[in-house]
Amino acid sequence: MTIASLKEASTATAQARHLDLPLLSVRNLTKKYGQGCTACLEGIYSAQGGRCPDCGTVWACRDISFDLYPGEILGVVGESGSGKSTMVKCLYYDEETTAGHMSIATFKDGISNLFNESAQQKRYIRNHLMGMVYQNPYLGLRMGFSSSGNIAEKLIAADHYHVGKIRSRASELLEKVEIPLQRMDEPPKNFSGGMQQRVQISKALANNPPLLLLDEVTTGLDLSVQAKVLDLIRSIQRELGVAMIVVSHDLGVIRMLSDRTMVLRQGQIVEHGLTDQILEDPQHPYTQLLVHSLL
Numbered sequence: 001m002t003i004a005s006l007k008e009a010s011t012a013t014a015q016a017r018h019l020d021l022p023l024l025s026v027r028n029l030t031k032k033y034g035q036g037c038t039a040c041l042e043g044i045y046s047a048q049g050g051r052c053p054d055c056g057t058v059w060a061c062r063d064i065s066f067d068l069y070p071g072e073i074l075g076v077v078g079e080s081g082s083g084k085s086t087m088v089k090c091l092y093y094d095e096e097t098t099a100g101h102m103s104i105a106t107f108k109d110g111i112s113n114l115f116n117e118s119a120q121q122k123r124y125i126r127n128h129l130m131g132m133v134y135q136n137p138y139l140g141l142r143m144g145f146s147s148s149g150n151i152a153e154k155l156i157a158a159d160h161y162h163v164g165k166i167r168s169r170a171s172e173l174l175e176k177v178e179i180p181l182q183r184m185d186e187p188p189k190n191f192s193g194g195m196q197q198r199v200q201i202s203k204a205l206a207n208n209p210p211l212l213l214l215d216e217v218t219t220g221l222d223l224s225v226q227a228k229v230l231d232l233i234r235s236i237q238r239e240l241g242v243a244m245i246v247v248s249h250d251l252g253v254i255r256m257l258s259d260r261t262m263v264l265r266q267g268q269i270v271e272h273g274l275t276d277q278i279l280e281d282p283q284h285p286y287t288q289l290l291v292h293s294l295l
C-alpha cells in the first residue's frame with residue numbers, strides 16, 4: 001500500500017472515529033514566560049511575535065483547545081516561534097503550564113485535570129499513557145546507555161523488573177523499528193540520525209501508550225531517511241492504533257501523516273480542520289501564506 005492510500009484509508013477511519021469519545025481533551029492551554037501586565041493578562045495588547053510590547057511577557061501558547069480521538073493523527077503546524085514545541089512540552093510536563101485543562105479518557109474516567117495532578121501521578125501519566133519523541137535525540141535518549149538499556153529504563157519506570165521480559169520486549173520493539181538486533185547493545189551515539197530517531201520511537205512505545213507526541217522528528221534528516229521514518233510512524237499508527245500529535249513546520253510532513261491539522265500563530269490557533277481541507281482550501285490568510293509558500 002502506498003503512503004497516499006494508507007493516508008486515505010486512515011482519514012476515512014478518522015472521520016468515523018469522531019463518533020467516539022476523545023482520548024485527549026485540551027482546553028484553554030496557556031503558557032506564558034514572564035509575569036504579564038494588566039494589558040496582556042486581559043488580552044488587550046497588540047502581540048508582536050506573541051510578546052507583549054509593554055512588559056515583554058511571551059505568550060508562547062494562549063487558550064489552545066482541541067480534542068484528539070483514539071488512533072488519530074493530529075498535525076500541528078506553524079512558523080518558528082508559533083508555540084508548537086511549547087504546547088507539546090506542556091502536554092508531556094516538560095514545561096509547567098500557566099493555565100488550562102487536560103484530560104485523558106482512560107485516566108480517572110477522563111474527569112481529572114491532568115495539569116493539576118501530583119508529581120507522582122504525572123510520572124505515571126508520562127510513563128504509561130504518553131510517549132515523546134524529540135527533534136533532538138539527545139533529549140529523548142541516554143546516548144551512553146545501550147539501545148536496549150534505553151528501552152529498559154522506560155519499562156522499569158513503569159514497574160517492569162523481570163530481566164528476561166525486559167530483554168524480549170526491547171528486542172521486539174527494536175525489531176519493529178528495524179534496528180538490527182545484533183546492534184541492540186550498542187549505544188545510540190554510535191548510530192546515524194535516522195537510527196537514533198527510530199530508537200527514540202521504540203523507547204516511546206515501550207509501555208504501549210495510547211498517545212505519542214512527536215516534535216519535529218524528521219527535521220534535519222536527509223530526505224530518504226525522512227521518508228523512512230515517516231513511513232515507520234504511519235505503519236505504527238496503523239498497526240498499534242496509537243493516537244499521535246505530530247508537530248512540524250513542514251507542511252509536506254503534515255500532509256503525509258495527519259488526519260486533522262491545527263495551525264498555530266503567535267501561540268494561538270488560527271485554523272483547525274481536516275488536513276486535506278486545510279491544504280486545499282485554507283481559510284485564514286496566515287494559513288494561505290503557509291500553504292502557498294509550499295507550492
Ligand SMILES: Nc1ncnc2c1ncn2[C@@H]1O[C@H](COP(=O)(O)OP(=O)(O)OP(=O)(O)O)[C@@H](O)[C@H]1O
Pocket residue numbers: 033049050058059060078079080081082083084085086087249
Ligand atoms: N524558556 C523560555 N523563556 C522565554 N521564552 C521562551 C522560552 N521557551 C520558548 N519561549 C518563547 O515561546 C515562543 C514559542 O516558542 P516554541 O519553541 O514553542 O515555538 P515553535 O513553534 O516550536 O518554534 P520552532 O519551530 O522554532 O521550534 C517563542 O517566542 C519562544 O521564544
